[in-house]
Each structure stands twice: as C-alpha cells, then as structure tokens.
Amino acid sequence: MRTREPPLINGWIPFIGKALTFRKDAFKFLISQQRKFGDVFTVHIAGRYVTFIMDPFQYVYVIRNSKQLEFYEFADKMASRTFGYPSLSNFPNLNENLHRIYQYLQGKPLDIISDHMMKNLQHIFEWKCSQATDWKTEKMYKFCSFLMFEASFITLYGRDPAADGHNVISEIRDKFTKFDANFPYLAANIPIELLGVTKKVRKELIHHFLLQNMAKWMGGSEVIQARKDTLEKYELLQDYDKAAHHFAFLWASVGNTIPATFWAMYYLLRHPEALAVVRDEIDHLLQSTGQKKGPGYSIHLTREQLDNLVYLESALNESLRMCSASMNIRISQEDYILKLEGNQEVSLRKGDWIALYPQILHMDPEVYEDPEVYKFDRYVENGKKKTTFYKGGRKLKYFLMPFGSGISMCPGRFFAMNEMKLFLILFLAHFDIELVEKKPVGLDNSRMGLGILLPDSDIAFCYKIRSF
Numbered sequence: 014m015r016t017r018e019p020p021l022i023n024g025w026i027p028f029i030g031k032a033l034t035f036r037k038d039a040f041k042f043l044i045s046q047q048r049k050f051g052d053v054f055t056v057h058i059a060g061r062y063v064t065f066i067m068d069p070f071q072y073v074y075v076i077r078n079s080k081q082l083e084f085y086e087f088a089d090k091m092a093s094r095t096f097g098y099p100s101l102s103n104f105p106n107l108n109e110n111l112h113r114i115y116q117y118l119q120g121k122p123l124d125i126i127s128d129h130m131m132k133n134l135q136h137i138f139e140w141k142c143s144q145a146t147d148w149k150t151e152k153m154y155k156f157c158s159f160l161m162f163e164a165s166f167i168t169l170y171g172r173d174p175a176a177d178g179h180n181v182i183s184e185i186r187d188k189f190t191k192f193d194a195n196f197p198y199l200a201a202n203i204p205i206e207l208l209g210v211t212k213k214v215r216k217e218l219i220h221h222f223l224l225q226n227m228a229k230w231m232g233g234s235e236v237i238q239a240r241k242d243t244l245e246k247y248e249l250l251q252d253y254d255k256a257a258h259h260f261a262f263l264w265a266s267v268g269n270t271i272p273a274t275f276w277a278m279y280y281l282l283r284h285p286e287a288l289a290v291v292r293d294e295i296d297h298l299l300q301s302t303g304q305k306k307g308p309g310y311s312i313h314l315t316r317e318q319l320d321n322l323v324y325l326e327s328a329l330n331e332s333l334r335m336c337s338a339s340m341n342i343r344i345s346q347e348d349y350i351l352k353l354e355g356n357q358e359v360s361l362r363k364g365d366w367i368a369l370y371p372q373i374l375h376m377d378p379e380v381y382e383d384p385e386v387y388k389f390d391r392y393v394e395n396g397k398k399k400t401t402f403y404k405g406g407r408k409l410k411y412f413l414m415p416f417g418s419g420i421s422m423c424p425g426r427f428f429a430m431n432e433m434k435l436f437l438i439l440f441l442a443h444f445d446i447e448l449v450e451k452k453p454v455g456l457d458n459s460r461m462g463l464g465i466l467l468p469d470s471d472i473a474f475c476y477k478i479r480s481f
C-alpha cells in the first residue's frame with residue numbers, strides 16, 4: 014500500500030473481491046466498513062478499486078474536481094453496454110451535443126412539457142374516472158406504472174393519432190417492464206446473452222424508435238425533436254444505433270420516475286395525517302385559483318404555483334429520501350492526490366473509482382431524526398421550504414441527493430418533480446383513496462447504487478370518484 018492510500022478491503026475470492034457482499038446489501042456493508050475503517054476506505058469490487066467517501070462534508074471535494082475525477086467515460090461505457098449503442102467516444106462531440114439538449118428540460122421548454130404532461134395525465138385520469146363511480150381496486154405499482162409511462166411517453170415522444178396509438182404504447186410499456194427487470198444485471202456487466210429474453214426484448218424495443226416509426230408519433234416534445242435532429246447529423250451512426258439512443262432516454266425518463274411515484278403515493282396512503290394535509294393544500298390552491306375539481310373540469314397550474322406547494326414537495330422529498338439509493342461515481346484520470354477537508358489527503362491511482370453513496374446520508378440519524386420513519390413535513394419549516402440540515406452542529410451543503418451531483422446530476426430533475434406533483438394533484442383532486450392491504454412494503458435492494466429502489470411487492474388499494 015502506498016502512503017495515504019485508504020485502507021483496502023479485499024474479499025477472499027480473487028477478482029470478485031467484495032462484489033457479492035456489496036450486491037447483497039450495499040447500505041449495510043458500507044455502514045459496517047465505516048465503523049471499522051472510518052470515513053474513507055477502498056473496496057475491491059469485481060476487479061475494480063472503489064474508494065468510498067462517506068463523510069458528507071467531504072462530498073464537495075469530489076464533486077468540484079470534475080477535471081481529475083471524470084464521469085462521462087464511466088457513464089458512456091455503462092449506457093452503451095446496457096442500451097446497445099456504440100460508445101459515444103467514437104463520434105466527435107456527440108456527448109457534448111447531446112448534453113446541450115438538456116436545456117430543453119429547463120426554463121420555458123420545461124413549462125411547455127409540464128403543461129403537456131398535465132393535459133395527458135388529465136386525459137388518462139378522466140378515463141379512470143369513468144370506471145370508478147364505485148370503489149375500484151387495483152395494484153398500486155401497476156397503476157403508477159400505467160399512468161406515468163403512458164403520460165410521460167405521450168408528452169415526450171408524442172403518439173400515433175391512428176386508432177392503435179394507445180395499443181402501441183401499451184406494447185412498448187410491457188416490453189419496457191421486461192427489460193427493466195433485468196436492467197440491474199446489465200448495469201452490473203452481466204452479458205445480455207445470459208439474460209434470457211432480454212436481448213430479444215431490447216431489440217424489439219429499439220425497433221419502435223426507428224425513425225420511420227417515430228415519424229408517426231405526433232405532438233412530441235422539443236427535447237426529443239432536438240435529439241432526433243442531433244443524431245441525424247451523425248452519418249456514421251446506424252439507424253438502429255440512433256433508435257437505441259432514443260430508447261436509452263426513455264429509460265432515463267421513466268425508469269426512476271415510476272418507482273418514485275409509487276413510493277410517494279404509498280407513503281401518503283399509509284399516513285392519513287400526511288394525506289389530509291397535502292390534500293388540503295391542493296384543494297386550497299385550486300380554490301384560490303378558482304379552479305373546480307372533479308371529472309370534466311380541467312386544471313391548469315403554473316410553475317410558481319407548483320413550486321409553492323410546500324407540503325406536497327416535502328412529502329415527495331421525504332419519500333425520495335427513503336427510497337433512493339444512487340451511487341455517484343467518478344474515475345480518477347491520473348495518479349492523483351485528492352485533498353479533503355482538514356488536511357486529509359487520499360492517494361488515488363489512475364483508473365480508480367471514487368464513490369459517494371448518499372443513501373448513507375439520507376439515513377443518517379445525526380442528520381434526520383428517526384431516519385426510518387416517514388415524516389411528510391420534514392422539509393417544511395415555519396410554513397416554508399426547509400433547506401437547512403445539520404450534522405454534528407454543522408450545516409450541510411448536501412442533504413438530499415436523489416438526482417445525483419455535479420456533472421452527473423440528472424438533467425430531468427425539474428420535470429420529474431413536476432410530473433410527480435401533477436400525478437398526485439390530479440389523483441387527490443379526483444379520487445377518494447384507501448389502502449386495501451395493510452401489509453408494509455419493503456425495498457427491493459437489487460438496484461442499490463442505481464437509482465430509485467423498487468418495492469419488494471405490489472399492494473392493493475382502492476379509489477372512487479370524490480364526492481363534493
């Protein structure tokens with residue numbers, strides 16, 4: 014070991030190292046290693062050396078060092094393998110050009126897609142209303158998946174105005190669900206050939222996004238149009254590769270949003286006091302803006318109005334805190350000494366991975382009292398958004414990181430928050446809702462490190478048009 018290299022944790026199986034223990038329960042494993050070795054240690058995971066920085070006050074030193082600690086190469090390798098397109102590095106400036114398009118997920122274009130999302134969600138809710146004049150029971154994850162997939166898809170990609178437009182989206186959703194089930198294995202570098210039908214399903218999914226098929230979809234978003242225009246400029250990219258890029262974006266836009274919507278709804282239904290406050294806030298807003306709720310009335314909300322729903326936002330943040338487990342990875346570009354607070358120095362070798370694991374921060378009892386408990390108003394203080402959180406008496410810069418950090422931060426985060434708010438607003442405005450099953454739903458840990466965790470089982474709930 015070189016001087017200042019962090020303690021190294023090796024497994025007893027050569028090459029695999031601690032991969033199996035890490036995969037089984039990364040959270041538990043990291044906490045136990047932190048107790049033994051402190052806030053910086055290196056773990057040998059499947060042939061890689063991954064240095065974990067556990068102290069949230071040190072996160073900033075990793076996040077701001079985007080020159081020496083790179084992200085894109087890692088992301089490119091993983092995404093091209095998972096979604097089946099050639100590495101971006103083979104095409105001059107493609108990465109930069111695709112990143113520039115993320116501006117269409119902010120500002121005015123964000124308002125436009127949020128409005129479209131509202132209309133599309135409303136359309137589906139109207140349809141649900143026509144079926145729910147009396148109590149109707151459904152499985153919650155399936156319900157969230159159906160609504161969020163359909164509304165997000167139409168908002169982003171548009172729809173075929175021909176009669177079977179709805180069926181095509183259902184077909185894509187069913188295939189997407191099959192692909193998504195094996196997503197963690199692909200991300201973990203398991204060859205797709207070993208994953209049963211996944212290869213076939215991915216190919217079929219990608220085919221839906223060939224230009225001749227996408228050309229039939231009307232009313233899509235600027236962000237997808239800009240991606241199409243950019244990809245078309247690269248003559249060396251095959252049509253199939255361009256389609257695979259569109260499919261990858263679809264995964265990014267719904268893969269986390271669906272489970273996050275599930276958790277938001279699940280926790281609200283399990284906490285009637287939270288549900289009552291959030292519903293009251295929504296009712297109050299609709300009343301004060303002169304908007305009627307219920308079937309047949311369309312609701313319109315501005316970005317400012319959505320922003321001002323502090324209890325709804327807090328409830329969403331609280332469920333994100335409890336269900337997100339993304340790992341923020343950077344790769345050392347050279348042999349490098351990472352300088353941390355308090356004259357600490359960490360010696361890294363070229364190619365080493367550096368990882369932040371914010372789930373540890375989200376569940377830290379020093380930051381969040383009773384972290385296992387859902388408290389819908391954790392992010393509200395004196396009726397306003399609460400943004401000051403402390404650890405050991407010191408104010409934290411980073412306290413909630415479901416969307417990643419720095420250069421790898423999710424470009425769709427504003428849209429994602431709006432989508433989930435709109436879903437809950439419409440749901441609570443239209444329906445009375447109750448849980449049918451009382452069982453607690455747990456986190457399925459197989460996606461640890463990859464984003465929002467899925468529930469370990471689905472749960473039945475019932476809903477009926479609200480009586481006014």
Ligand code: HEM
Pocket residue numbers: 088118262265266267269270273337339340341342415416417420421422423424425426428429464465
């Ligand atoms: C609750 C919902 C969401 C969560 C928790 C989430 C989380 C994340 C995280 C953690 C990353 C970084 C991944 C990494 O570090 O490797 C990411 C990347 C990304 N997200 Fe999201 N996301 C959500 C919704 C969305 C939506 C709605 C969109 C688009 C409409 C989107 C588009 C993307 C894209 C394109 C990237 C890759 C960015 C890049 O090229 O570097 N996400 N997301």
